[in-house]
Structures are given as C-alpha cells and as structure tokens.
Amino acid sequence: MPSTPKSEQDWKKKLTKEQYHILREKGTEQAFTGKYHDSKEKGMYVCAGCGEKLFSSDSKFDSRSGWPSFYAPTAKDKIESKSDFSFLMKRTEVMCSKCKGHLGHVFNDGPKPTGKRFCINSASLNFKKK
Ligand code: FE
Numbered sequence: 001m002p003s004t005p006k007s008e009q010d011w012k013k014k015l016t017k018e019q020y021h022i023l024r025e026k027g028t029e030q031a032f033t034g035k036y037h038d039s040k041e042k043g044m045y046v047c048a049g050c051g052e053k054l055f056s057s058d059s060k061f062d063s064r065s066g067w068p069s070f071y072a073p074t075a076k077d078k079i080e081s082k083s084d085f086s087f088l089m090k091r092t093e094v095m096c097s098k099c100k101g102h103l104g105h106v107f108n109d110g111p112k113p114t115g116k117r118f119c120i121n122s123a124s125l126n127f128k129k130k
Contacts, residue, residue, distance in 0.1 A: 004049070004050045004098065004099045008024065011023075011024050011049075014049075015048070015049070016123075018123050019048050019049075019123050019124070022102060022121045022123045022124055023048065023049050023099075023101035023102055023103075023123070023124055024101065024102070025102075026093070026102040027102075027121075028104075028121060029067075029121045029122060029123050030066075031065065031066025031067060032066035033066075034066075034067060034068065034121060034122025034123060035122045036068040036122040036125060036127060037065075037066050037067050037068050037122060039057075039060075039068070039127070040057075040060075041057060041127065041129055041130075042057045042058075042129070042130045043056075043057050043127055043128050043129040043130040044056055044057070044074075044127070044128045044130070045057070045060075045068070045070075045120075045125045045126070045127055045128075046125065046126050046127075046128060047096040047098065047099060047101060047103075047124065047125070047126075048101070048123065048124050048125055048126050049096060049099040049101035049124070050096060050098050050099035050101070051126075052078060052096055052097075052098045052099070053074050053078070054073055054074060054078050054079070054096065054103070054125070055068075055070040055072075055073055055074060055118070055120070055125070056074055057130075059071050059072045059073075061110075061111055063110075063117055063119065065117075065119055067104065067119045067120060067121060067122070068120050068122055068125065069110070069117050069118065069119055069120070070117075070118040070120065071110045071111055071112075071113070071114045071115075071116055071117065071118070072113075072114050072116065072118070073118065077097060078096070078097055078098075079094050079095070079096070079097060079103070079118075080094070080095045080096075080097040080100070081093060081094050081095070081106060082095070084105065091105045091107075092105055092106050092107075093105055094106050094118060094120075096124075101124060102121075102124065103118075103120050103121065103124045103125075104118065104119045104120040104121050104124065105118075105119050106118050106119070107119060
C-alpha cells in the first residue's frame with residue numbers, strides 16, 4: 001500500500017496537476033475526457049491518492065454521463081459523503097475515507113440493486129486489471 005502524503009506539498013509531489021486539482025481542490029474533469037468513463041475491463045478501481053480499493057468493475061455501469069459510474073463501493077466505509085451546495089445545486093460529495101481525496105458525487109438515479117449512481121472522476125482513480 002503506497003503511503004499517504006501528510007502535507008499539501010507532498011500531495012503536489014505525488015500527484016499530477018490534474019489529480020491534485022480534483023482530489024485535493026475538489027475539481028471536476030470535463031465529461032468524456034477521463035480515461036475510464038468508457039472502460040469495460042474487469043478489475044479494481046483504486047484511489048489515485050492512497051491506493052485504497054474503492055470500486056470493483058462489477059459495480060460499474062454505463063451511465064452515459066461521461067464519468068465512470070458505479071452503483072456501489074467495495075464497502076460502505078471506504079467512502080465518506082458530505083452535502084455540497086456549490087454551483088447552487090444540492091449534491092452529495094463523495095470522498096475516499098482513508099485519504100479524504102475528492103472522488104465525485106453520488107446521486108439517487110442509479111440502477112439496481114442500490115439505486116445509487118456514484119459519479120466519479122477518472123483522475124481520482126487508478127485501475128488494476130484482474
Ligand atoms: Fe484515498
């Protein structure tokens with residue numbers, strides 16, 4: 001397991017500019033530009049910040065939103081959520097509970113079995129092929 005940086009300086013060293021902007025400054029990548037929105041490969045999506053296993057490809061679905069979308073994390077306690085009122089919308093932000101990196105948002109219009117849509121930035125994830 002890669003170590004989790006302690007200071008923002010260390011995060012800047014570890015992450016690319018885009019990863020830093022999204023994970024640490026709660027940015028959002030443009031739809032359809034990320035590397036995973038269209039991927040159907042089998043494997044595990046881990047946090048780009050700390051390496052924690054967050055989403056299995058088994059829970060990935062095609063939301064046509066332009067961001068990788070999952071109906072559930074690997075375990076509930078891997079994800080922290082928080083109300084987000086930015087851009088005059090009430091949304092629920094989701095973060096990696098281990099390193100507190102911003103991942104994206106969760107919505108209630110997902111498929112069965114959870115009805116949830118975890119809408120995640122590709123830049124917040126790394127993929128480990130099975
Ligand atoms: Fe993390």
